[in-house]
Amino acid sequence: MPSIAPAGQAFGLVNLGSDPKKSVDFISDLHLMASETATFNAWQRYMETTPADAVFILGDLFEVWVGDDLLEERGFEYQSAQVIKQTAARVPTFFMQGNRDFLVGNDLMTACNITLLADPTVLSFNHQRWLLSHGDALCVDDVDYMQFRQQVRSADWQQVFLAKPLAERQAIARDLRKQSEARKSSGAGYADVDENIARQWLQQAESATLIHGHTHKPATHDMGDGLQRVVLSDWDAAAILPRAEVLRLSAQGLHRISVL
Numbered sequence: 001m002p003s004i005a006p007a008g009q010a011f012g013l014v015n016l017g018s019d020p021k022k023s024v025d026f027i028s029d030l031h032l033m034a035s036e037t038a039t040f041n042a043w044q045r046y047m048e049t050t051p052a053d054a055v056f057i058l059g060d061l062f063e064v065w066v067g068d069d070l071l072e073e074r075g076f077e078y079q080s081a082q083v084i085k086q087t088a089a090r091v092p093t094f095f096m097q098g099n100r101d102f103l104v105g106n107d108l109m110t111a112c113n114i115t116l117l118a119d120p121t122v123l124s125f126n127h128q129r130w131l132l133s134h135g136d137a138l139c140v141d142d143v144d145y146m147q148f149r150q151q152v153r154s155a156d157w158q159q160v161f162l163a164k165p166l167a168e169r170q171a172i173a174r175d176l177r178k179q180s181e182a183r184k185s186s187g188a189g190y191a192d193v194d195e196n197i198a199r200q201w202l203q204q205a206e207s208a209t210l211i212h213g214h215t216h217k218p219a220t221h222d223m224g225d226g227l228q229r230v231v232l233s234d235w236d237a238a239a240i241l242p243r244a245e246v247l248r249l250s251a252q253g254l255h256r257i258s259v260l
């Protein structure tokens with residue numbers, strides 16, 4: 001059996017108090033990149049106009065992130081950081097790393113004045129506890145990925161990687177992406193969230209609802225015993241059926257809102 005909690009790591013906690021007039025947004029898996037302008041524009045418009053009182057970005061905002069020093073290039077990443085910073089000046093904004101942007105670090109947090117979240121984190125809001133995760137740590141059936149994850153999430157690996165020149169890091173990231181695309185087109189199935197572990201996380205967090213992204217399979221799963229798993233949608237504003245969906249939590253419960 002895999003261990004229940006992320007080894008040696010306590011769940012994060014964010015307490016937003018209680019106010020029946022307030023709402024909280026969750027987004028994930030936008031996979032922003034310079035060439036995908038429609039998705040970037042939809043996201044920018046959403047960030048500038050959301051009526052929510054807090055925004056939680058739950059991983060894979062960026063398709064790739066090879067280090068916060070990308071900001072110095074004053075390119076796409078810098079432009080994205082400006083969008084986050086402007087939103088954060090209006091509403092508290094929280095960022096959880098995904099499997100694509102796990103190298104987002106404190107420099108981006110400081111530049112945007114936002115808060116980095118542990119994965120998973122408990123959100124306390126309106127007298128309920130909501131468990132938030134990117135979701136990749138729960139896809140334990142993908143043994144290769146779990147080994148890769150353990151490696152790249154280690155402080156040692158990150159120190160060595162981040163010490164490489166930016167161009168070399170970008171080349172490595174392109175290679176990894178190619179491998180992942182090749183795997184996708186070879187028909188290798190994707191592992192989904194292991195619900196036994198999800199249940200254990202929820203029990204440990206004293207929460208009834210897990211909110212996560214990563215799998216790009218938006219749905220609400222009843223897991224029995226009053227527990228549920230709410231999966232966020234990925235974004236692709238240029239798809240034939242465009243997707244740009246926010247999950248909004250208010251006193252009225254959870255609702256999916258298209259922001260196209």
Ligand SMILES: [Mn+2]
Pocket residue numbers: 029059060098099100134136213214215
């Ligand atoms: Mn992901």
